Amino acid sequence: MGLIVVGAAGRMGRSLIHTIAETEGVHLAGAIERPGSDALGKDSGELAGLGANGVIVTDDALPVFAKVEGVLDFTTPSATLDFAELAAQARIVHVIGTTGMQDAHEARLHAASRHARIVKSGNMSLGVNLLSVLVRQAARALEDRGWDIEVLEMHHRHKVDAPSGTALLLGQAAAEGRGIDLAQHSVKVRDGHTGAREEGSIGFATLRGGSVVGEHSVVIAGEGETIELSHKATDRSIFARGAVRAALWARHQKPGYYSMLDVLGLSDR
Numbered sequence: 001m002g003l004i005v006v007g008a009a010g011r012m013g014r015s016l017i018h019t020i021a022e023t024e025g026v027h028l029a030g031a032i033e034r035p036g037s038d039a040l041g042k043d044s045g046e047l048a049g050l051g052a053n054g055v056i057v058t059d060d061a062l063p064v065f066a067k068v069e070g071v072l073d074f075t076t077p078s079a080t081l082d083f084a085e086l087a088a089q090a091r092i093v094h095v096i097g098t099t100g101m102q103d104a105h106e107a108r109l110h111a112a113s114r115h116a117r118i119v120k121s122g123n124m125s126l127g128v129n130l131l132s133v134l135v136r137q138a139a140r141a142l143e144d145r146g147w148d149i150e151v152l153e154m155h156h157r158h159k160v161d162a163p164s165g166t167a168l169l170l171g172q173a174a175a176e177g178r179g180i181d182l183a184q185h186s187v188k189v190r191d192g193h194t195g196a197r198e199e200g201s202i203g204f205a206t207l208r209g210g211s212v213v214g215e216h217s218v219v220i221a222g223e224g225e226t227i228e229l230s231h232k233a234t235d236r237s238i239f240a241r242g243a244v245r246a247a248l249w250a251r252h253q254k255p256g257y258y259s260m261l262d263v264l265g266l267s268d269r
């Protein structure tokens with residue numbers, strides 16, 4: 001399966017190029033960066049620290065999209081919307097790891113998924129997706145009265161969006177377990193005299209620093225006892241392997257909008 005990596009010079013772009021080189025059944029067929037990037041014209045294998053692979057980084061996406069079966073996209077929300085249109089025109093697989101997307105963006109992705117096979121997740125790792133299933137079960141099993149749910153995350157100092165896509169995914173799993181709408185019940189900022197915690201809310205706390213790849217905990221705090229469900233990522237290859245697995249899976253699906261739970265067979269829909 002020929003795959004393009006967009007955002008090829010980024011942290012995830014380079015990890016994806018490594019993973020593609022190590023995975024049977026896929027090959028790197030294009031490497032795209034934004035116009036003006038210092039990476040343009042460079043060999044993508046050298047950028048990723050693999051040695052030359054002959055795939056030169058370009059900003060001319062259209063001809064590359066026309067000759068591949070899938071695109072792996074960990075970039076920015078606006079770039080992802082542009083790539084979604086190209087993937088829909090080419091009717092290929094579009095695996096989206098980009099986080100920080102708003103509701104209006106989601107509507108455009110759903111429109112693109114009439115033609116493309118989109119797999120999108122705030123976290124492509126097996127571990128986090130399994131954790132989300134456990135969080136949903138725990139939230140369903142525990143009465144909301146007397147049990148408070150808080151989602152805590154920490155990432156490296158370069159991360160630009162908050163809460164993380166994973167924190168929102170885990171918050172959504174908790175909300176589904178409780179049968180409530182996350183948007184109506186989430187508390188993303190606390191500062192000053194906030195008053196007592198609102199019963200039934202789902203709180204988020206964000207830490208940033210150093211080179212932390214990604215750490216998430218869902219804390220379920222009751223009277224006299226606390227449950228913590230946690231995941232620690234120590235290597236970006238877990239996300240890259242998930243993205244390649246998603247592409248191979250989506251190749252055999254109808255056009256549509258899928259999640260990593262669908263890819264991993266953990267979805268109950």
Ligand SMILES: NC(=O)C1=CN([C@@H]2O[C@H](COP(=O)(O)OP(=O)(O)OC[C@H]3O[C@@H](n4cnc5c(N)ncnc54)[C@H](OP(=O)(O)O)[C@@H]3O)[C@@H](O)[C@H]2O)C=CC1
Nearest residue numbers: 007009010011012033034074079097098099122123124239
């Ligand atoms: N779902 C998941 O499992 C994971 C999701 N992520 C998410 O992936 C995204 C990227 O993360 P990360 O790799 O750390 O970030 P980086 O900033 O390291 O990489 C993003 C890359 O995309 C490039 N880019 C920006 N605009 C365009 C464009 N129009 N066309 C092509 N390339 C473009 C950037 O170029 P430049 O820097 O020159 O602007 C950069 O090289 C984030 O949203 C992050 O949260 C990250 C890890 C796992």
Ligand SMILES: O=C(O)C1=N[C@H](C(=O)O)C[C@H](O)C1
Nearest residue numbers: 099122123159164165166214
């Ligand atoms: O920006 C990152 O690095 C990560 N982003 C994703 C997120 O927002 O949750 C996934 C992972 O935690 C790393």
